[in-house]
Amino acid sequence: MDLIAEKELYADSIEFSYGSHHSLLTGVHVNCRVGEVVALLGRNGAGKSTLMKILFGVLRAKNAYIRLNGNKTRFAFKTKDICYLPQYRYLPAYISVYNAIRLMVSRVEARKEIEKDEVIAKVLYQKTGDLSMGEQRYLELILLLYQPATFYLLDEPFSGVSPYLKERIQELITAHRHCKGFIISDHHYHSVLDISTRILLLQNGGCRSIEHKKDLEYFYVPEGTFDD
Amino acid sequence: MKVYWFYYKQILLMNLGLSFILSIIPLEMDMEAMLPVAPMFSVDSTLEGLRKLPFIFATIGFLIAIIVDRFFYKQTNFLYYNLGFSKGEVVSVAFLMNIIVSLFLLPLRWI
Numbered sequence: 001m002d003l004i005a006e007k008e009l010y011a012d013s014i015e016f017s018y019g020s021h022h023s024l025l026t027g028v029h030v031n032c033r034v035g036e037v038v039a040l041l042g043r044n045g046a047g048k049s050t051l052m053k054i055l056f057g058v059l060r061a062k063n064a065y066i067r068l069n070g071n072k073t074r075f076a077f078k079t080k081d082i083c084y085l086p087q088y089r090y091l092p093a094y095i096s097v098y099n100a101i102r103l104m105v106s107r108v109e110a111r112k113e114i115e116k117d118e119v120i121a122k123v124l125y126q127k128t129g130d131l132s133m134g135e136q137r138y139l140e141l142i143l144l145l146y147q148p149a150t151f152y153l154l155d156e157p158f159s160g161v162s163p164y165l166k167e168r169i170q171e172l173i174t175a176h177r178h179c180k181g182f183i184i185s186d187h188h189y190h191s192v193l194d195i196s197t198r199i200l201l202l203q204n205g206g207c208r209s210i211e212h213k214k215d216l217e218y219f220y221v222p223e224g225t226f227d228d
Numbered sequence: 229m230k231v232y233w234f235y236y237k238q239i240l241l242m243n244l245g246l247s248f249i250l251s252i253i254p255l256e257m258d259m260e261a262m263l264p265v266a267p268m269f270s271v272d273s274t275l276e277g278l279r280k281l282p283f284i285f286a287t288i289g290f291l292i293a294i295i296v297d298r299f300f301y302k303q304t305n306f307l308y309y310n311l312g313f314s315k316g317e318v319v320s321v322a323f324l325m326n327i328i329v330s331l332f333l334l335p336l337r338w339i
Contacts, residue, residue, distance in 0.1 A: 056309065077312060079312070088303050090305075090307045104310075
């Protein structure tokens with residue numbers, strides 16, 4: 001069997017609560033294989049970002065069983081096989097785009113590819129703090145995509161992004177899909193659903209698998225949203 | 229190494245500035261009132277302060293710089309995580325780097 005196809009991010013029995021009373025996640029099960037783009041949807045406060053941080057290994061859950069490519073892991077980020085795009089910027093504002101590329105990407109050819117990118121080339125010598133929200137998200141995402149990771153957790157990659165950059169981000173994800181797996185959470189559900197191969201809805205502390213996006217009208221979006 | 233150096237550079241200037249201020253302010257305690265008393269600046273007090281700089285730079289200056297960094301650049305933790313480093317690792321290496329740099333400041337003890 002193809003080695004890439006065997007790679008999987010698998011997690012179950014994820015339980016997380018704030019304090020002793022408010023249980024946010026109660027036995028969540030989620031998985032992602034290479035080639036998949038999993039749309040992780042849910043209302044504000046459903047626990048999408050929390051779940052991603054637990055999968056990434058930077059937040060300790062009350063209970064969690066996480067397996068990355070067959071190996072049980074607690075600090076998944078240390079394997080360098082998983083990346084997380086947080087909701088807020090992770091690059092300091094004072095660093096230039098050029099230096100950020102040098103800091104995060106070590107392969108010279110990869111750096112050149114990024115520098116030649118249509119969006120990045122225009123802002124190459126600007127400070128990241130001077131970029132528009134969309135340009136920042138695009139830069140941060142492209143820097144992650146050039147890491148040697150297989151799985152990507154993207155927390156609101158389309159939020160605050162112009163329609164043009166939204167399309168570019170979608171293209172980036174689609175272009176890397178053949179060798180990577182993505183779990184994407186965003187309130188701009190149309191942007192996520194356009195490129196997703198599977199839909200998961202995080203609701204009442206658990207994950208529900210959604211077969212057809214029309215079914216989301218029962219749980220998440222207003223009725224008639226997906227009427228043709 | 230590049231990542232460690234990047235983090236260290238971020239706190240180095242902060243640490244230098246803080247350590248300089250902390251070392252030259254001639255603070256003394258009024259032990260009875262338990263209040264800090266600030267005597268007037270003088271050449272002697274400044275020189276005396278500078279002699280303490282390497283020690284402050286290696287200890288409390290570093291600690292405060294880490295706390296300030298954590299406050300202003302908390303979100304950049306994900307930069308290190310995404311490159312496979314935990315914050316503990318990055319801070320520990322920065323501490324060792326800081327000890328080495330403070331050795332270069334050690335001649336200030338004898339001014």
